[in-house]
Amino acid sequence: MHLRSLTTVQLPALHRLAFVRVETFDGVVGWGETYDKAATSIAAIHEIVAPLVLGRRLGDISGLSHLVRDQIQFHGRAGGEMRGWSAVEMALWDALGQATGQPLYQLLGGRCRESVPVYNTCVSHGAYRDHERFLGDPGDLATELLADGYTAAKIWPFDRASERHLGQRVEPRDLDRAVAPVAAMRATGLEVGIELHGRWTLPAAVAVAHALEPHTPLFLEEALPAGHPNQIRALREATRIPLIGSEWLINRQDVLPWLQCGATQILMTDTSWNGGLLESLRIASLAETFGVPLVFHSCGGPLTHAASLHLATAIPNIYAVETVRAFAQTWFREVSDLELRVRDGLTAPPPERPGLGLSLADLRHWPGAEVREAVSATVQDSSRYSVGDCWDDDAWAGSDPGQET
Numbered sequence: 007m008h009l010r011s012l013t014t015v016q017l018p019a020l021h022r023l024a025f026v027r028v029e030t031f032d033g034v035v036g037w038g039e040t041y042d043k044a045a046t047s048i049a050a051i052h053e054i055v056a057p058l059v060l061g062r063r064l065g066d067i068s069g070l071s072h073l074v075r076d077q078i079q080f081h082g083r084a085g086g087e088m089r090g091w092s093a094v095e096m097a098l099w100d101a102l103g104q105a106t107g108q109p110l111y112q113l114l115g116g117r118c119r120e121s122v123p124v125y126n127t128c129v130s131h132g133a134y135r136d137h138e139r140f141l142g143d144p145g146d147l148a149t150e151l152l153a154d155g156y157t158a159a160k161i162w163p164f165d166r167a168s169e170r171h172l173g174q175r176v177e178p179r180d181l182d183r184a185v186a187p188v189a190a191m192r193a194t195g196l197e198v199g200i201e202l203h204g205r206w207t208l209p210a211a212v213a214v215a216h217a218l219e220p221h222t223p224l225f226l227e228e229a230l231p232a233g234h235p236n237q238i239r240a241l242r243e244a245t246r247i248p249l250i251g252s253e254w255l256i257n258r259q260d261v262l263p264w265l266q267c268g269a270t271q272i273l274m275t276d277t278s279w280n281g282g283l284l285e286s287l288r289i290a291s292l293a294e295t296f297g298v299p300l301v302f303h304s305c306g307g308p309l310t311h312a313a314s315l316h317l318a319t320a321i322p323n324i325y326a327v328e329t330v331r332a333f334a335q336t337w338f339r340e341v342s343d344l345e346l347r348v349r350d351g352l353t354a355p356p357p358e359r360p361g362l363g364l365s366l367a368d369l370r371h372w373p374g375a376e377v378r379e380a381v382s383a384t385v386q387d388s389s390r391y392s393v394g395d396c397w398d399d400d401a402w403a404g405s406d407p408g409q410e411t
Contacts, residue, residue, distance in 0.1 A: 018374040028097040036101025040093040040278040041306035046086030060382035084256040095282030103361030114320040121352040123326045125158035134332035144187035148194040157351030158197035168205035181217040199224040204231040215245035235269040253303040265296040276303040278310040290321040299325035308344040312362040319355040
């Protein structure tokens with residue numbers, strides 16, 4: 007079963023997302039996605055990923071991952087290239103599940119749990135104005151989230167405060183203003199995680215943490231830029247609040263020194279950014295080796311959310327899967343049949359259906375959809391992956407005819 011085509015789709019109302027559809031010569035179809043800066047991911051899929059994977063065997067996900075990473079690393083190991091491959095890799099897993107009749111968590115090793123812990127990230131979309139409400143009406147928002155089955159939510163009330171001095175220091179009046187919604191939400195019994203978006207230096211982050219400690223936040227996420235793990239470790243030693251990071255860590259090579267220095271008590275990764283489900287599984291295993299639980303960052307679409315739930319179902323060391331109810335209750339339902347039902351802070355594993363376990367509208371025919379397709383006319387022999395020296399690989403032959411090699 008070999009790959010015949012890769013098709014990318016971008017919708018005008020969802021410009022942050024890049025959807026990708028893979029199809030085999032046998033007609034098996036799988037879908038994947040990545041998000042933010044979608045145009046660069048779509049370009050990478052067609053210019054870099056498609057020539058490497060089209061015509062190859064569907065089930066060779068490990069070999070294809072190694073091949074694509076080998077080519078990407080010459081020009082940077084992250085960015086649009088890795089996000090593009092993450093979307094394709096997700097689609098390959100979905101197609102493999104369709105071909106075998108198995109849900110992805112079964113292909114990943116089976117269940118470790120019967121329910122998955124989640125929290126709501128307070129983004130706004132449509133009728134759900136969670137972002138504005140955590141700033142202006144935090145108590146009522148928290149009460150509503152509790153009624154919806156959530157026991158925890160994530161907010162970011164300190165971002166505006168960081169702008170005054172570019173994160174170099176924080177003033178008492180800014181601390182008081184930012185802590186107020188945390189106190190109001192905690193008073194309802196809702197647990198509250200704090201996202202800091204890597205906007206602070208160590209002294210300012212310590213001041214933020216100390217101002218928050220009386221309100222016992224669930225965690226601090228991305229208090230400092232992820233490139234400073236030793237400083238993050240210093241923050242960990244300066245506060246009682248658990249630290250989470252970092253979706254900025256793209257692969258195991260990034261994660262390992264973070265774990266070795268004990269930067270945070272909880273690790274975070276995003277399966278639609280880091281290279282896909284296989285890399286996420288390996289990152290989870292690495293974290294488990296260090297006794298560290300894992301959060302799946304998930305602020306994309308229904309496919310990323312479904313993939314995160316499959317992974318969370320299959321690994322032992324899940325802390326939580328991030329959810330955005332403002333997406334799940336609005337546009338997720340327009341493009342898919344994914345249903346997010348939360349009770350006591352938990353949601354069920356994906357349904358017993360093949361692949362990602364959801365039905366997706368054929369986005370290629372969505373009004374205003376930008377569709378681009380790459381097709382292979384032949385089946386390649388995938389018994390060899392020409393890593394390192396790519397110039398004798400048929401996928402690259404003649405790709406730059408104006409240049410001698």
